[in-house]
Amino acid sequence: MEQVLFRHNRPGRAVTFAEYAGEGGFDALRKALRELSPDDVQQLVIDANLRGRGGAGFPTGKKWSFVPRDLPGPRWLICNCDEMEPGTYKDRVLLEANPYSLVEGMVLASYAIGVRNAFIFIRRGYETAAANLRRAIAEAKDAGLLGENILGSGFSCDIDVHVSAGRYICGEETALMNALEGRRANPRAKPPFPAVKGLWGGPTVVNNVETLANIPAIVAHGPAWFKGLARIPEASGTKLFCISGHVRNTACFELPLGITLGEIIDGPCGGMLPGREFKACIPGGASTPFFTAEQFNVPMDFDAVAKAGSRLGTGGVVVFDTATCMVAATLNLISFYARESCGWCTPCREGLPYVRWILEEIEAGRGAEEHIGMLREHVQYLNYAFCPLAPGAMGPVEGLLRLFEDEIREHITLGRCPFKRSM
Amino acid sequence: MMPEKLKTELQSRVAHAVTSREAAVDVMKELQRHYGWFTDEAVGEAAELLGLTELQVEELATFYEMIYRRPVGKRVIHVCDSISCWAVGGETMLAHVGRRLGVEPGETTGDGIFTLLPCCCLGNCGEGPTMMVGDTLYGRLTADSIDEILARERGGIT
Numbered sequence: 240m241e242q243v244l245f246r247h248n249r250p251g252r253a254v255t256f257a258e259y260a261g262e263g264g265f266d267a268l269r270k271a272l273r274e275l276s277p278d279d280v281q282q283l284v285i286d287a288n289l290r291g292r293g294g295a296g297f298p299t300g301k302k303w304s305f306v307p308r309d310l311p312g313p314r315w316l317i318c319n320c321d322e323m324e325p326g327t328y329k330d331r332v333l334l335e336a337n338p339y340s341l342v343e344g345m346v347l348a349s350y351a352i353g354v355r356n357a358f359i360f361i362r363r364g365y366e367t368a369a370a371n372l373r374r375a376i377a378e379a380k381d382a383g384l385l386g387e388n389i390l391g392s393g394f395s396c397d398i399d400v401h402v403s404a405g406r407y408i409c410g411e412e413t414a415l416m417n418a419l420e421g422r423r424a425n426p427r428a429k430p431p432f433p434a435v436k437g438l439w440g441g442p443t444v445v446n447n448v449e450t451l452a453n454i455p456a457i458v459a460h461g462p463a464w465f466k467g468l469a470r471i472p473e474a475s476g477t478k479l480f481c482i483s484g485h486v487r488n489t490a491c492f493e494l495p496l497g498i499t500l501g502e503i504i505d506g507p508c509g510g511m512l513p514g515r516e517f518k519a520c521i522p523g524g525a526s527t528p529f530f531t532a533e534q535f536n537v538p539m540d541f542d543a544v545a546k547a548g549s550r551l552g553t554g555g556v557v558v559f560d561t562a563t564c565m566v567a568a569t570l571n572l573i574s575f576y577a578r579e580s581c582g583w584c585t586p587c588r589e590g591l592p593y594v595r596w597i598l599e600e601i602e603a604g605r606g607a608e609e610h611i612g613m614l615r616e617h618v619q620y621l622n623y624a625f626c627p628l629a630p631g632a633m634g635p636v637e638g639l640l641r642l643f644e645d646e647i648r649e650h651i652t653l654g655r656c657p658f659k660r661s662m
Numbered sequence: 663m664m665p666e667k668l669k670t671e672l673q674s675r676v677a678h679a680v681t682s683r684e685a686a687v688d689v690m691k692e693l694q695r696h697y698g699w700f701t702d703e704a705v706g707e708a709a710e711l712l713g714l715t716e717l718q719v720e721e722l723a724t725f726y727e728m729i730y731r732r733p734v735g736k737r738v739i740h741v742c743d744s745i746s747c748w749a750v751g752g753e754t755m756l757a758h759v760g761r762r763l764g765v766e767p768g769e770t771t772g773d774g775i776f777t778l779l780p781c782c783c784l785g786n787c788g789e790g791p792t793m794m795v796g797d798t799l800y801g802r803l804t805a806d807s808i809d810e811i812l813a814r815e816r817g818g819i820t
Contacts, residue, residue: 323785324783325746327783327785328788331785331786363728364784402687402691404690404726404729405781406726420681420684421683421722423721423725439680482788483787483788484749489787489788491788525745525783557745557749557787571744575744575783579782581725
């Protein structure tokens with residue numbers, strides 16, 4: 240299987256600048272600055288059908304095209320590396336192996352959008368990734384690939400690294416902009432959308448690490464090649480799937496988009512742990528509704544996963560065996576969201592702790608029939624929240640109700656959890 | 663009071679920011695590193711450096727998980743309690759650390775060495791259960807490995 244993002248990887252260490260450059264690294268940047276206009280670069284990304292790898296899957300080139308051409312004043316590019324969605328660690332693995340594709344991708348994106356200063360917003364705890372990026376930025380600067388008048392083209396661009404201090408909401412793009420400005424990281428109202436009025440009021444594009452790291456290969460090899468990397472014609476490119484839970488190999492794999500869930504679990508994951516049987520998984524990070532073995536044939540791509548009732552999200556797959564209590568798993572997920580709610584809007588601040596309480600009651604054997612209806616109502620109510628955090632939080636609850644209602648009922652009827660504590 | 667050298671460094675950081683408050687998180691982190699936690703004195707100093715009111719700094723400081731507005735031990739232990747670690751026994755590991763140190767989550771050991779805090783996903787999901795001691799990440803925790811880590815971390819301090 241062809242590797243794009245992991246192509247330059249070395250076992251047990253990060254690739255060096257010389258190794259990356261020696262394997263065609265920065266060729267795409269050279270080509271773009273010599274032969275292509277900013278619009279050409281944008282068109283390549285549009286034609287490649289690159290979709291955002293941070294969770295929402297929005298078409299990247301389209302997002303760039305929303306930036307108005309004629310607004311005076313600076314415009315900004317932010318790389319979102321606030322990877323805090325439970326079950327997700329792909330951006331860390333990528334940056335610990337190779338920070339250069341991201342740096343090159345950010346310069347290309349900045350060229351396409353007309354950005355002079357770009358930021359990488361990185362979470363606390365990713366110290367190695369941040370150190371790699373700082374080193375890569377310095378090396379690129381020394382080589383004339385970043386900074387003033389890059390490769391004599393007249394185009395100038397700098398990248399700053401901002402290390403955050405830990406809060407899930409900072410990964411929401413408008414909250415992220417507040418965090419970067421040094422304000423309390425509550426989300427902002429949309430519209431105005433960031434592409435028009437974002438960081439310090441200027442047009443702003445926020446893209447995920449993996450998204451931006453794909454740009455050099457698209458510019459170097461073209462949209463047709465990029466589309467051909469996927470397993471199915473509707474999809475484009477590869478995806479980093481980061482696996483955790485009850486399978487043999489819990490690691491991060493670069494796989495073609497459109498590969499089926501069953502193939503991932505039986506292939507690179509090496510199947511379930513000895514003596515364990517598959518029950519369910521989270522397909523794309525903590526906010527995505529569960530899949531069961533019924534979905535083993537679903538191609539892992541944005542539209543196909545959505546059609547099957549969940550979201551591809553971040554590609555963070557968490558696998559559960561048959562000894563796992565799905566009420567307890569959902570309670571764990573909701574507890575995360577209740578704690579990480581920024582408190583800005585009432586549905587999220589008050590609603591999530593209430594949902595947590597209902598699930599606690601059921602798990603503790605104090606559940607009642609009416610609790611099921613209350614959970615169902617809250618799946619609807621929390622859509623009224625100010626930002627996507629609360630609706631995302633309810634993803635697993637919706638999945639629990641749809642796929643495991645029998646299991647909830649069993650808790651209520653028995654007056655206890657029918658599972659031993661999962662290990 | 664913060665040393666003159668740190669003050670100069672932070673003033674330079676603020677001067678290089680797009681707007682001075684953009685440097686707020688860096689300033690808070692550096693002052694916290696100096697004092698051990700983000701003290702009331704540090705709040706005042708950060709406000710002065712950033713051109714903000716103390717209330718504005720407080721509003722930021724209380725928002726972030728890794729800015730401590732109460733005294734903490736020399737090493738803060740963050741044990742991940744999110745879904746991937748939970749699936750492989752994270753709750754048991756948190757309880758084990760607590761038992762070994764004789765503290766509940768949120769408390770600091772009597773000798774002032776360790777503070778135990780549960781935290782959300784540390785991005786080490788394939789290697790769970792996970793905890794971070796100071797800036798060091800530890801994965802695939804077992805009761806035995808926790809005992810070793812705690813002994814080593816304690817030894818590294820005294």
